[in-house]
Amino acid sequence: METTVTEIDAGIFRLSTHVAEIAPPAGFTFNQFLVLADEPLLFHTGPRRMFPLVRAAVAKLMRPEDLRWITFGHVEADECGAMNEWLALAPRAQVAHGKTACFVSLNDLADRSPRMLDDGEVIDIGGNKRLRYLDTPHVPHGWEAGLFYEETSGTLLCGDLFTQLGDGPALTAGDIVGPAIAAEDMFKSSSLSPNMGATIRRLADLSPRKLALMHGPSFEGDGAAALTALAADYDRRISF
Ligand SMILES: [Fe+2]
Ligand SMILES: [Fe+2]
16 A cells, blocks of 8 residues: 655645555545644544554654644544544643543543543644634534634635545546435445534535545535535435
8 A cells, every 4th residue: 555645725734545445345545634734733633553654654744753633533543543643652742622522532532631622713823824623413423523723724624524545536526416325325424414514514604625535536616506506415415
């Protein structure tokens, strides 16, 4: 396996590893996002077994020991499995997540105390980069789920939303809604709930210019339209 590094916006890097054995023949990608700034921030650590690959990819861009913030969408191996490996490697690093994640899991699971964020709270990491934390409970899954929005670039680090199969380009202006609907039909990974559409439409209100997918290409274009279409598909799934 190989991890490719692509700058999807100024100072925002996509670290992408395609795993051919998952969902063959298309395979499945695992992406982390490194935001370079005075206080570098990683969104998703990757699973523990992928830590050497992700660390090596980060090392192409900065000293891994200088990582300051460890963030992720929710508590699952591919989102945060290597959290404690990063805490051990980087002495100033701290996990940052919402209250639910901290109270339910991270105050216990993380080897150093996490920084607990309010819904809408901003971490200013310097270098003109501002990460706003947004609670998204149960979207797409996990009570503790939340996402981050980089305000300067208009990049929504959207985690498992829009998950798709295959190893596409690093950045696309093409359709990401159709492939996400197909993947949801196959994996059924979302926690379908009555609030799902409303939670996703709240993200659409940000009008993001880029969507950084954890499993798929990053998207450049009308992020509000894509999120609104995804919300409509979830509304369809729960209306019966
Ligand atoms: Fe997930
Ligand atoms: Fe994921």
